[in-house]
Amino acid sequence: MKTIVDDIRTRFIVEWEHQQREDLRQIGVRPGTVVPLLGWLKLHSPFVQLTHMSAVDWIEEGELQLTYLLTDPVGMRSLMVCTRIDREEATMESVHALWPQAVTYEQEINEMFGICFPGSPRQGVPFILEGWDDMPPMRRDFDTVEHVHAHHPSRPGREHTDPRAYIGRVFGERGFLHDDD
Amino acid sequence: MESKKLPVLPVSAPPEGSVPHAPLGEGCFLGETQRPKAPKLREALATIKNWFRANSLWVMAYGTGCGSIELRPLTTARFDMERFGLAMRPTPRQSNVLIISGYLAVKSLKRVIRAYEQMPSPKWVVGLGSCTINGGMYWDSYNTINQLDLYLPVDTYIAGCMPRPEALLAGFGYLMEKIKKGEANGWHHYLENLDWYKENQKKVITAWDLPDYNW
Numbered sequence: 001m002k003t004i005v006d007d008i009r010t011r012f013i014v015e016w017e018h019q020q021r022e023d024l025r026q027i028g029v030r031p032g033t034v035v036p037l038l039g040w041l042k043l044h045s046p047f048v049q050l051t052h053m054s055a056v057d058w059i060e061e062g063e064l065q066l067t068y069l070l071t072d073p074v075g076m077r078s079l080m081v082c083t084r085i086d087r088e089e090a091t092m093e094s095v096h097a098l099w100p101q102a103v104t105y106e107q108e109i110n111e112m113f114g115i116c117f118p119g120s121p122r123q124g125v126p127f128i129l130e131g132w133d134d135m136p137p138m139r140r141d142f143d144t145v146e147h148v149h150a151h152h153p154s155r156p157g158r159e160h161t162d163p164r165a166y167i168g169r170v171f172g173e174r175g176f177l178h179d180d181d
Numbered sequence: 182m183e184s185k186k187l188p189v190l191p192v193s194a195p196p197e198g199s200v201p202h203a204p205l206g207e208g209c210f211l212g213e214t215q216r217p218k219a220p221k222l223r224e225a226l227a228t229i230k231n232w233f234r235a236n237s238l239w240v241m242a243y244g245t246g247c248g249s250i251e252l253r254p255l256t257t258a259r260f261d262m263e264r265f266g267l268a269m270r271p272t273p274r275q276s277n278v279l280i281i282s283g284y285l286a287v288k289s290l291k292r293v294i295r296a297y298e299q300m301p302s303p304k305w306v307v308g309l310g311s312c313t314i315n316g317g318m319y320w321d322s323y324n325t326i327n328q329l330d331l332y333l334p335v336d337t338y339i340a341g342c343m344p345r346p347e348a349l350l351a352g353f354g355y356l357m358e359k360i361k362k363g364e365a366n367g368w369h370h371y372l373e374n375l376d377w378y379k380e381n382q383k384k385v386i387t388a389w390d391l392p393d394y395n396w
Contacts, residue, residue, distance in 0.1 A: 126388070128286070128288055128324065129287075129288075129324065130287065130288050130291070130386070130387075130388040131287075131386065131387030131388030131389075132387075133387065134323075137323045137324070142323070144321050144322070144323050145321050147323050148320070148321050148322070148323065148327070151384075151385065152316075152325070152326055152327045152385065153327065153328060153331065154315060154316060154320065154327040154328060155314065155315045155327065155328045157315075158315050158316075158320070160320075
């Protein structure tokens, strides 16, 4: 595993790296580096399979993170390639020329996070949300409860518990998970 | 030629206070000993038809949410729903029971409406799990409906998250009793209030491209 990341470092700028598990390593690169890096990995490394593509909304930092999970099917190990793009002008190069299955991932990320992949087929075609007219629902400033009250009527008589207050009551004021842990 | 009379067998009188058994063929269903009170022909026929309907429920093999996991043990050897006349069918054209098994996404709702309307009448809807009743744990999800009976006529709800196969069998028993009594008329309610149902459906399915009724 170490040799592969060293090999990557001789060719591309790696901003950070992290050993998540014995068989899982994360590296962070700039957005412009992603597609050449993934192409190089597919051709010259054992990480030939795109297993997953996902996004994370870092709203406090005004960025969206894209994660490409590559797998070495022989050595049974994985490499996560992470990059961060601007949240307001969320555009990223498509990798569907490298792996055709990326079309579906990019279609879903486009729908759920509003990230545009120019050139990728099926961008803007509804994947799960048919007739959706609100902002992308996986963005953290999307108010789910407000949307539900506006669109999905409920049977009266249901009581709700605020999760934050409930966890505070059960596990103390600071809650179960602490930020500094 | 003189007809020969058959000998009459001596029958002992029933003990005092006992309820006599109804003769076979006159309302003696599944050990029910109570004789119907002089039913008219139409009512009697309806009773017989409902009895047949209740004992041959054909369920559409379709799952919308996690509750459909509980349908697998129900169909296989351990719980074996076929002993109650419940059978899985592959298409809506052959089914008369539609189970909404758990949360129902808006995208699925459109397909479910289409399947329900294609089913031959009489047909029944079973709402399985808390999600169909009041949203369950997905009550604040942006993409699931919270109350099924606004969009489809529900005959039986089975509460739980998720209800075990025993609860499902109890629910089906309840549905069968309801059908036998002639009270499971959700499909009739759907046709009588089609405009109200369609209005509710179109409110939540904004990309509406279905015909007025899916024959």
